[in-house]
Amino acid sequence: MRFITVIAAKEIRTYFSSPMAYVVSAAFLAITGFFFVASVSDAFAEASIRGYLAGAVFFMIFMSPALTMRLIAEEQKLGTLELLLTSPLREFEIVVGKFLAAFVMILLMIVLSLYFVIVLFVYGDPDIGPLLSGLLGLALYAGATLAVGLFASSLSSNQIVGLVVGSGILTALTIIDFVSARLTGLVSQILDGFQLGASFSVFDLDSFGVAEGGHFADFAKGVISVTDIAYYLSLTAVFLLLTVLVLEARRWR
Amino acid sequence: MIKIEHMSKSYGPYPAVIDISFEVLKGEIVGFLGPNGAGKTTTMRVVTGFTPPTSGDVTVSGYDVVSHSLDVRRHIGYLPETVPLYVDMTVTDYLRYMGEIRGMNRNWVKERLPKVIDMVRLGEYRNTLVGRLSKGYRQRTGIAQAILHEPDVLVMDEPTIGIDPIQVVETRELISDLGQEHTMLLSSHILPEVSAICKRVLVINDGRIVADDQPEALSAKLQHAERIEISVRGAEAPAFINAIRGLSVVIDARSDQRVSVVQRAAREKFAPFIVDARPNVQAAEKIARTVIDNGWGLTNLTPLPMTLEEIFLELTTEEDLGE
Numbered sequence: 001m002r003f004i005t006v007i008a009a010k011e012i013r014t015y016f017s018s019p020m021a022y023v024v025s026a027a028f029l030a031i032t033g034f035f036f037v038a039s040v041s042d043a044f045a046e047a048s049i050r051g052y053l054a055g056a057v058f059f060m061i062f063m064s065p066a067l068t069m070r071l072i073a074e075e076q077k078l079g080t081l082e083l084l085l086t087s088p089l090r091e092f093e094i095v096v097g098k099f100l101a102a103f104v105m106i107l108l109m110i111v112l113s114l115y116f117v118i119v120l121f122v123y124g125d126p127d128i129g130p131l132l133s134g135l136l137g138l139a140l141y142a143g144a145t146l147a148v149g150l151f152a153s154s155l156s157s158n159q160i161v162g163l164v165v166g167s168g169i170l171t172a173l174t175i176i177d178f179v180s181a182r183l184t185g186l187v188s189q190i191l192d193g194f195q196l197g198a199s200f201s202v203f204d205l206d207s208f209g210v211a212e213g214g215h216f217a218d219f220a221k222g223v224i225s226v227t228d229i230a231y232y233l234s235l236t237a238v239f240l241l242l243t244v245l246v247l248e249a250r251r252w253r
Numbered sequence: 254m255i256k257i258e259h260m261s262k263s264y265g266p267y268p269a270v271i272d273i274s275f276e277v278l279k280g281e282i283v284g285f286l287g288p289n290g291a292g293k294t295t296t297m298r299v300v301t302g303f304t305p306p307t308s309g310d311v312t313v314s315g316y317d318v319v320s321h322s323l324d325v326r327r328h329i330g331y332l333p334e335t336v337p338l339y340v341d342m343t344v345t346d347y348l349r350y351m352g353e354i355r356g357m358n359r360n361w362v363k364e365r366l367p368k369v370i371d372m373v374r375l376g377e378y379r380n381t382l383v384g385r386l387s388k389g390y391r392q393r394t395g396i397a398q399a400i401l402h403e404p405d406v407l408v409m410d411e412p413t414i415g416i417d418p419i420q421v422v423e424t425r426e427l428i429s430d431l432g433q434e435h436t437m438l439l440s441s442h443i444l445p446e447v448s449a450i451c452k453r454v455l456v457i458n459d460g461r462i463v464a465d466d467q468p469e470a471l472s473a474k475l476q477h478a479e480r481i482e483i484s485v486r487g488a489e490a491p492a493f494i495n496a497i498r499g500l501s502v503v504i505d506a507r508s509d510q511r512v513s514v515v516q517r518a519a520r521e522k523f524a525p526f527i528v529d530a531r532p533n534v535q536a537a538e539k540i541a542r543t544v545i546d547n548g549w550g551l552t553n554l555t556p557l558p559m560t561l562e563e564i565f566l567e568l569t570t571e572e573d574l575g576e
Contacts, residue, residue: 006353017341079337083398086301087354088327251304 003089007097008104011071015105020070024063028109031059036116040124047124052116053134053220057197060106060145061174065166067105068149069159071098072243076157081250091247095240099143099150106142110135130222137219140232141197145170147239154246170196177214193231254279254406254436255300260309262295269295271460272309277406282432284451284468285440292460293440294334297410300438301331314405327356330399330435334410336391340384344375344394347383348401355402365401373397373427389420393427400431407435413446425450478504478529480557481537485526486550496543497528502536504529525553 015021032055039051075081084094120126152166153159173196180191197216215228255277262270270292277283285293298304299311302322310317316324339347345366352362370379373393378386383394392412399407412428413421428439429450441447447454448468456464456471464471485493490508497506509525530536537554544551 003354003356006350010350013346014339014341078339079333079335080339081337082298082303082333083331083337083351084354086303086326086329086331087351088323088356089354090323 003093004097004100007089007094008100011098011101012104015067015101020067021105024066025109025112028056028059028063029113032056032113032116040120047120047126049116049120049126049131049134050220052113053138053216056110056113056138057141057216060142060197061170062163062167064102064106064142064145065149065152065163065170067102068098068146069153069162069166071102071150072154072247073157073159073162081247085247085251091244092240094247095150095154095243099146099240102146102150103143106146107139110138110142127222130220133219133222133224136224137216137228137232140219140229140236141216144196144232144235144239147236147243151239151243151246154243174214196235254281254314255438256310256312257296257300258310260296260299260306260311262292262299262304263307268460270299273457273460273462274309275455275462275465277436277438279436281453282437282439282451284447284454285438285457286442286447286454287440287457288442291457293442293457294410296457297331297408297438297440300406301329301408302326303331327402328405330402330404330407332395332399332407332409332412334414336395338383338391338394341382343380343382344370344386344397345379347394348397351398352401357402362401365403369397369401372400372430387420389416389424392416392420392424396424396427396431400435405436407431407437407439409437409439411440411442413441413443421446479532479536481528481530481540482509482553482555482557483526483528483540483544483551484553485544486552488544488547488549490526493526493544493547493549496547497526497540500536500539500543502530502534502539504531527557 032052035055035058036049036052039045039054040047072081075084085091117126117131120131148169149162149166152164152169153162155161155165173194176191176195180188180195183191195214197214215231218225218228257276258274259272260270260274261268261272273292273296275283285296287293295304299306299318300313302313302318302325305319305322312318313325314328316328318325339350342350348366348369349362352366357365370376373396375390375393375397378390383391386394396409396412399409409428413424416424425446428437431437432450439447439451452467454464454466454468454471455462494506494508497503506526506528509527528536528540530540537556541551541554
């Protein structure tokens with residue numbers, strides 16, 4: 001546990017000492033801000049953060065791998081992975097430490113964006129239930145996307161490869177309904193079960209994507225379901241485990 | 254401290270190290286010598302617990318590298334070939350982090366860090382970003398992280414590669430100093446370096462250990478010829494060379510090409526020569542008598558030990574012939 005904290009603390013410091021964290025936060029605030037404004041500026045618009053959530057869920061497909069792409073790829077490039085793997089650390093401590101650092105960063109960004117909520121309370125009368133469930137869902141979703149990104153980062157010493165592979169996996173999980181809609185029966189249902197978050201109907205400004213399909217929809221509506229929580233937590237766990245396996249395999253190469 | 258028994262390591266179908274066995278005792282500095290690709294780095298990676306051996310037993314400080322990998326890693330300091338540094342951290346931050354992931358607690362780091370920084374003479378750069386350091390100072394930072402947690406065993410892979418000659422000398426001095434209190438396994442393909450630092454040399458070629466001895470003993474064992482450096486006054490080079498070549502114990506005699514033309518002109522009267530003679534026949538004595546009988550002045554006569562380069566070539570070519 002101590003090693004996990006040490007690694008997480010180091011990575012968080014590194015985030016703040018490079019422009020990455022600032023650039024990504026700015027982009028996150030801009031994109032979610034755009035979605036938020038679009039969703040509340042219609043006449044008789046609903047005082048909810050569904051627009052914001054749709055923006056966040058959409059942008060994290062690219063932002064999460066961008067946050068994690070450096071974490072393991074760079075260690076391989078600098079050769080510092082050899083130091084980590086010859087220190088008395090277990091692979092899972094390295095992986096979990098790095099994951100937590102990225103997760104803290106993304107939570108900080110979400111906190112920064114919470115002024116949208118304040119705006120809602122000032123100018124409207126939002127429903128607190130969907131607001132809280134939406135934020136809980138967003139945190140779970142963020143964790144899952146970061147785990148996928150971290151896994152992608154472990155695959156090579158090239159950060160860009162990490163970004164492309166990570167975003168690729170997340171995009172595939174997002175547009176899985178393109179495939180499942182054209183299939184029938186069990187296969188279609190199984191594929192539907194893997195639907196990550198927003199489908200690309202996110203561009204339909206009426207529903208903001210999160211309203212239908214995917215495991216995020218219920219959170220956005222104010223429903224907290226065990227299935228959705230389990231889906232995001234298992235996705236996180238599976239990809240962190242895969243990352244650990246990739247690091248372990250590195251020893252045997 | 255390090256004990257390797259019949260260790261082999263293959264990468265897929267490619268054997269990198271084949272059935273090697275050796276032991277490094279407490280306090281020993283052992284040089285690991287071999288051409289690139291001979292298996293030095295692979296052996297070190299097995300010893301440090303980075304990669305497990307394909308077969309055989311390897312223990313460090315009594316701990317098996319496979320079953321007690323974490324214990325091994327706790328007792329070992331490692332400087333890989335490409336010095337692994339986080340370029341965006343300061344020297345102090347980097348070392349503190351390295352200490353922490355080696356399991357040092359805050360107080361221990363606090364107490365140990367200034368000592369180590371002094372030891373590797375990094376004092377004035379302690380708050381410099383690692384990325385801004387010159388190669389020699391990066392190397393010192395790398396050495397500092399390896400010794401920080403007071404490991405029983407130090408493993409250094411090519412510690413002087415790619416740094417300028419002055420810094421090479423300083424780095425070697427530093428390593429020699431560290432050798433006073435550490436058990437050390439050090440690899441190099443630069444031969445004089447190993448003979449300067451190490452008391453014992455392991456020569457590895459094509460994944461096999463081909464020699465294991467003291468540098469001096471190695472040269473004695475393999476010397477097929479006694480090489481003698483000789484300077485004489487008042488002799489014309491051709492006359493001298495002819496006279497010496499006439500002796501039955503002498504294999505060859507020639508002007509010493511190791512000195513420059515200018516130097517040779519200045520030392521015309523004390524022309525230096527190199528003589529290769531058969532071993533164990535008191536060649537030096539016979540050569541000296543010949544010089545004196547010819548009425549020349551003998552100003553210097555020194556037997557030269559074989560250099561490690563020559564030993565190395567000898568060992569590795571013999572190996573090739575054997576196959």
